[in-house]
Amino acid sequence: MNAILLIARRELAGYFRTWLGYIIIAAVLVLDGLLFNAFALGSGMDRKSSEVISQFFFFSSGVTMTASVFISMRLLAAERESGTVNLLYSSPVRDFEIVLGKYLAALGFLAILLGASVYMPAMVLVAGKISWGHVFAGYFGLLLLGAAALAVGTFGSAVTRSQILAVILSAVMVVALLVMWWVGRVTDRPLSNVFENLALWSLHFPPFQAGIIHLRDVIYYVAISYVALFASVRVLEARRWR
């Protein structure tokens, strides 16, 4: 079997062999549920269905980014902590295959996690109509946003052997990417344009939330993921020279 898929399968199963996977799923569903109840549904019954769904994707994006940092923390850090990285290093597997396998497992886990929350927008059906296109676009956006955060988290997990340090590092990097929109606001053109477009959320996520898929937003999230994963592979390679 392909080494990437082999590593990914083992890692994905690992989420469910330990408590970590269940804890993350439970925490995310509780948080999503509370937020859905409190904000998306609101107090009055006069909300439009599309508004409720848009609100759902708004807070889900925050929960997804937070969850991604925790999902990715163990990927490479735990391998170094326990010494199992030496198994991968001495096997006929290339460094990019290690990183991609790990990343795919995390992405698969995120997809399961997102899939488990579909009942919330579906609940709108009880009292209104639902645009499945809107729901699809929103989930696609969540997956892309999560993919980028996971890639950053993979990099955070690659540079340290402590999972706690990995979480902190990844969170700092994600927050740094988020506040780029603010940096954009306090700088002059053309710098402000660059920063605004670099921001992880402000320009690129709202279209998905509203049910619109722009190619440039897709490309942005894919590019962020690519850069972070590329850096992770380089870190792994550098370890061999240490």
Place this chain on the structure above:
Amino acid sequence: MTTAPSTDICFAPMIEVEGLTKYYGEHAAIRDLSFTINKGEVIGFLGLNGAGKSTTLRVLGAVLLPTAGRVKIDGLDLATDPHEVRKRIGFLPDVPPLYNEMTVGAYLAFVAQLRGVPSEMIEARVREAEQKTALSEVHEDVIGTLSHGYRQRVGVAQALVHKPALLILDEPTSGLDPNQIREMRNLIRGLKGEHTVLLSSHILTEVSQTCDRLLIIDEGKLVAQGTEAELSKGSGAAVEIEVAAGGADKAKTALAAVDGVRGIDVISSSQLRVQAAPDLRPALVRALVGANVDVLRVDRAASQLESIFTELTA
């Protein structure tokens, strides 16, 4: 791509190391190491803790890249063809690389797949590896629940599950009890013939009983190599002396004056090791009594090899 089959021709080199050097920052862990290991040999890699054993094995296990020097394994250059080399080796690092949440069987199957065993042969190879390492009864057990001895054996099993031409074992007996050490020794001896084995240790007796040839390393340099007999030729034997507690320093002064003594190591406040022929024992005792030191015991050093080791790494 080079896919030269690993034939069983003896005396063909399995490992050729030339001028191997590894720096960690400013610190040289190994310096200018050169040696050759032939196919089918069981080699003991001997050195004190921190001598550079693990670093050397990690380079040979294709985990670390050397700072300088050339390594060829089964005729393949490690620098230009690491992927092919990795298919031919099984490596047990100093800490067994185990996924605690997996069962023994699932873990070994994963490793076999990772190392390119065809899927229809995996089940058989896992069973075979478990049989060799006496793990069959824990096939379904979760690794995290196993005792240290079992974990070490799972570590060996993962190294040989894909039947590599070369097995590299870093301290395979560390932390095992005497019975388990004996079992491990038998296991390693049983691997001879099918694999070339390179194992490291800082325990001499263990290595001398298991290995065909020894490489002795000290402070990152190769200080001697050969069979136990070859190594002991060039060195004199040693005498162990036990005196009343606290008398070791006084004894050392007295012994230093005796003709034929080549060196004295104070082991503790009551124990000394004297580099001298065993024939010299009466003279040594006379010197000690003359200096008013109470002698409790005078012995030929337990292991010939141990005195060689002390001499070479002192």
